[in-house]
Amino acid sequence: MKRINADNMVKFYALMLLYERNHHGYELIKSIGEKMEKNVSPGQIYPFLKKLKAGGMIAGGKEGPRERTVYRLTPAGRKFVKETLIRLSEMIRIAVRKDISVCHHCGCEVYSGGYREKGKVFCCKSCASACGR
Ligand SMILES: [Zn+2]
Incomplete structure (x- = not known):
């Protein structure tokens, strides 16, 4: 074919x-x-x-x-x-790919949005707070 x-x-x-x-x-x-x-x-x-x-x-x-x-x-x-x-x-x-960030806490890929705290990227607020503890 x-x-x-x-x-x-x-x-x-x-x-x-x-x-x-x-x-x-x-x-x-x-x-x-x-x-x-x-x-x-x-x-x-x-x-x-x-x-x-x-x-x-x-x-x-x-x-x-x-x-x-x-x-x-x-x-x-x-x-x-x-x-x-x-x-x-x-x-x-x-x-x-170059635009994808990786969550500083759980390692999942963040395609858009995400959550930033103290210069670090997280997928969500709870990952950010879990990391801050
Ligand atoms: Zn995460």
């Missing part, structure tokens, strides 16, 4: 939207356009959907009074999106 890459934001959003629920092509184009605040052309979506379909990642069936093709992720497709998400979250984790 040919490897499928979600190598741009349009593709990535398409996968996210399909992970959320089934969509037809036009709906995807519209939703992605709204999310990205720019016009997305059918040429950015349909070849990708075709590729996903050929790779067994999505299935399409005609639905509704207008007989539009509604796409849904197959189990393999869901697995692919999940793995893509995990890879992406690892990348984000690496990128934000």
Whole structure:
């Protein structure tokens, strides 16, 4: 099977939207356009959907009074999106690592907020007071 890459934001959003629920092509184009605040052309979506379909990642069936093709992720497709998400979250984790503080008391990672006392970072007030005792 040919490897499928979600190598741009349009593709990535398409996968996210399909992970959320089934969509037809036009709906995807519209939703992605709204999310990205720019016009997305059918040429950015349909070849990708075709590729996903050929790779067994999505299935399409005609639905509704207008007989539009509604796409849904197959189990393999869901697995692919999940793995893509995990890879992406690892990348984000690496990128934000320098911004993560470690609680001076319990050692847990503090992503945002936290509690500062006497120049030390704690995850919460009780860790700070436990450390001060
Ligand atoms: Zn703590």
